[in-house]
Amino acid sequence: MTSEKSINDLSPYELARLERIKRNENRLRELGLVKPTPKPKPKPQAAALVRKRKQPSSSVPTRSSRRLRELKEGKTTIEDDENGDDTEKMSIIEEDTAVDYNRMPDDPERLDDDEFQVYVSLRSWRLRRKNELEIEPYKICQNRTLCELIRRRRNDPNFACKGKEVDEIEQNLLSVWGLGPSKASEGGFGWEMLNVMNTDDNEKFLAASRRKDEK
Numbered sequence: 001m002t003s004e005k006s007i008n009d010l011s012p013y014e015l016a017r018l019e020r021i022k023r024n025e026n027r028l029r030e031l032g033l034v035k036p037t038p039k040p041k042p043k044p045q046a047a048a049l050v051r052k053r054k055q056p057s058s059s060v061p062t063r064s065s066r067r068l069r070e071l072k073e074g075k076t077t078i079e080d081d082e083n084g085d086d087t088e089k090m091s092i093i094e095e096d097t098a099v100d101y102n103r104m105p106d107d108p109e110r111l112d113d114d115e116f117q118v119y120v121s122l123r124s125w126r127l128r129r130k131n132e133l134e135i136e137p138y139k140i141c142q143n144r145t146l147c148e149l150i151r152r153r154r155n156d157p158n159f160a161c162k163g164k165e166v167d168e169i170e171q172n173l174l175s176v177w178g179l180g181p182s183k184a185s186e187g188g189f190g191w192e193m194l195n196v197m198n199t200d201d202n203e204k205f206l207a208a209s210r211r212k213d214e215k
Contacts, residue, residue, distance in 0.1 A: 008120075010120065115150050118205050
């Protein structure tokens with residue numbers, strides 16, 4: 001039988017947060033607050049890659065949430081509101097209200113819930129690669145690297161995106177904390193992380209996170 005540890009290596013706090021996110025999504029669906037997800041539009045075929053050197057994008061290096069700190073310390077949980085009124089709806093969305101998107105996160109606590117689900121998928125990828133290569137996870141990348149990569153793509157959909165020139169993608173990756181030349185070079189771990197982020201589900205999570213700027 002496959003153990004839970006072999007599937008993910010999330011901390012108890014991260015597992016609790018993921019469970020809360022799923023519970024809140026179900027509650028929002030019951031309240032009729034979740035709109036059907038539109039089908040993604042077909043993506044244009046990427047143009048041929050042209051090697052051209054460009055300067056790395058500027059750095060915009062967090063989040064302070066009492067509720068998340070307390071949850072991390074095992075002091076609180078999200079309470080159910082039996083009345084189903086606006087208080088219940090506000091408790092569901094409260095976790096994301098303290099996120100500072102203009103700063104680079106150094107910890108998953110500083111990600112919003114949509115970003116956090118991208119982080120979970122990257123952690124799953126890192127665990128798989130760690131098992132395949134039989135090395136320590138930090139030798140692939142640290143959690144801070146995952147968090148910053150997510151935030152940069154969240155803030156700029158064109159950051160290291162598909163269809164960009166190879167050199168530009170490499171320069172984008174080099175601007176992320178913890179990614180050196182070998183990991184940022186084509187075929188390195190940085191590119192593997194981009195492949196994970198480019199999946200339809202993760203692009204939807206990041207698009208949902210960007211919509212918070214419109215509120």
